Amino acid sequence: MAIVGYSRSAGMGVSAIVGLGNKSDIDEDDLLAFFEQDDNTQVIAQHFEDLKDGRGFAEAAQRVSKTKPVIALKAGRTAAGARAASSHTGALAGDDKVYDDVLRAAGVIRAYSLRDMLDYARAMPVLPTPKGENVIIITGAGGSGVLLSDACVEAGLELMNMPGDLDAAFREFIPPFGAAGNPVDITGGEPPSTYRATIRLALEDERVDSLILGYWHTIITPPMVFAELVAEVVAEMKAKGIDKPVVASLAGDVEVEEAAEYLYQRGVPSFAYSTEIPVQVLGAKYRWARAAGLL
Amino acid sequence: MAIVGYSRSAGMGVSAIVGLGNKSDIDEDDLLAFFEQDDNTQVIAQHFEDLKDGRGFAEAAQRVSKTKPVIALKAGRTAAGARAASSHTGALAGDDKVYDDVLRAAGVIRAYSLRDMLDYARAMPVLPTPKGENVIIITGAGGSGVLLSDACVEAGLELMNMPGDLDAAFREFIPPFGAAGNPVDITGGEPPSTYRATIRLALEDERVDSLILGYWHTIITPPMVFAELVAEVVAEMKAKGIDKPVVASLAGDVEVEEAAEYLYQRGVPSFAYSTEIPVQVLGAKYRWARAAGLL
Secondary structure (H helix, E strand, O other): OHHHHHHHHHOOOOOOOOOOOOOOOOOHHHHHHHHHHOOOOOOEEEEEOOOOOHHHHHHHHHHHOOOOOEEEEEOOOOHHHHHHHHHHHOOOOOOHHHHHHHHHHOOOEEEOOHHHHHHHHHHOOOOOOOOOOEEEEEEOOHHHHHHHHHHHHHOOOEEOOOOHHHHHHHHOOOOOOOEOOOOEEOOOOOOHHHHHHHHHHHHHOOOOOEEEEEEEOOOOOOHHHHHHHHHHHHHHHHHOOOOOOEEEEEEOOOHHHHHHHHHHOOOOOEEEOOOOHHHHHHHHHHHHHHHOOOO | OHHHHHHHHHOOOOOOOOOOOOOOOOOHHHHHHHHHHOOOOOOEEEEEOOOOOHHHHHHHHHHHOOOOOEEEEEOOOOHHHHHHHHHHHOOOOOOHHHHHHHHHHOOOEEEOOHHHHHHHHHHOOOOOOOOOOEEEEEEOOHHHHHHHHHHHHHOOOEEOOOOHHHHHHHHOOOOOOOEOOOOEEOOOOOOHHHHHHHHHHHHHOOOOOEEEEEEEOOOOOOHHHHHHHHHHHHHHHHHOOOOOOEEEEEEOOOHHHHHHHHHHOOOOOEEEOOOOHHHHHHHHHHHHHHHOOOO
């Protein structure tokens, strides 16, 4: 039921919703095999309390996840949750450490909360597959840059060690009191042209694989101006064959909510009032790409 | 800047926003002492990269947090974040384990993400202080009950060991295939009267200290019908002097967003498409109440 409202609210497509009941016939691996073949399905997200056939699931998931991301929310991962699962479906929730190992080995992206599962399912097909581990943060607020850096570590992302020549190139565009290195802190008083130039520089440099943007509301670069320029630069790059994952964190007045949706619908997963969620969804894409052998 | 948009969007009051700059004169403990005295302030939330005077802060926070919740988002808690903080403000971010210990000892509720800080700040003054550790979950969906149970363990909440007489009393209202125990699973086909009777039973029982609701969208009890009945029962109890923390998780079609806001504005922090956030904010209230010696 949460998928219904979330997907309508987000404008996310849903190819099918299947409730497995007590799995007396069809079970998880059957569905993986079915949706593997379904051209209308790009991502498979599932919630379960136990797996009927763990080995069958692991084998199917390992194969399917090479081409389509498989996301899993395993409920009953604590003792209290497992007791509740046993009353609910009779599920033997099992040792969570075992599930964790099985899911990881099978290339499944584990979500630890309902909202994470939904956010990953939405972002996964929007983000292009990264070609390498080098992530750069460009931010209009130093404080956001610090929180975004923390979030990168949490999400298992590598902040690129900034090469000297690229650092010098960024410094051409930012005030002397801005911080180069990574995060690139363009500082809070900059016009749209600074965002535009630095984002273009990052996307055009072959050593940069992914980009995280920290936007900070100012009068000189209002939220929708930021959103439009980012969408323009991303489209301009795509026309040149450059298609890298870009996510954005937006801090500001309520207009940032509209700006975030505008960007999301143009291929840039963006979130208002959060420095963590955009980084987490990028991290989920990386987890998938690594497990699928694409990185 | 994130506070501006989040608070306007949520209808959350903000008594003041103070940026400390480089703390050459006024620092964190001065502000704690100021807002301790300010009758217009119910909660103090802060984001910092380091503390100028750790001992002074710990002393002030320990005193202030006895009466007003103090929430802290410490940025630069990873090595990459600390490096970014050093470029940004020159902060020596320090050993995060030390911050964790200092903040906990001082009764400060630590938030690990920007969104958590905002969600805690909004929920804290809305939720009454619990009088004990006994938490009950009432849910219209067994699956939500399992996820809510997991979230309780994560948030350090105690699921009440259901007394036999109370269990029997709940069973009077729910179908035989529903699960009593805790979570109380009233099952998905129940009319508003079942929600009403079970919520009233939980709130009236002196052994129950807090209530977590899991709503699941059905035609027989639509989202706004659920929201209105919960608000009514909570108001009816308040009139009788019963004021316990109640939070809700709503899964369903887009109407649950409106229902969640309706409930939040009537004293029940509620969240659409999440089983974790309502439990986390209740957990934050408990952390504060324990540290303040109120439990």
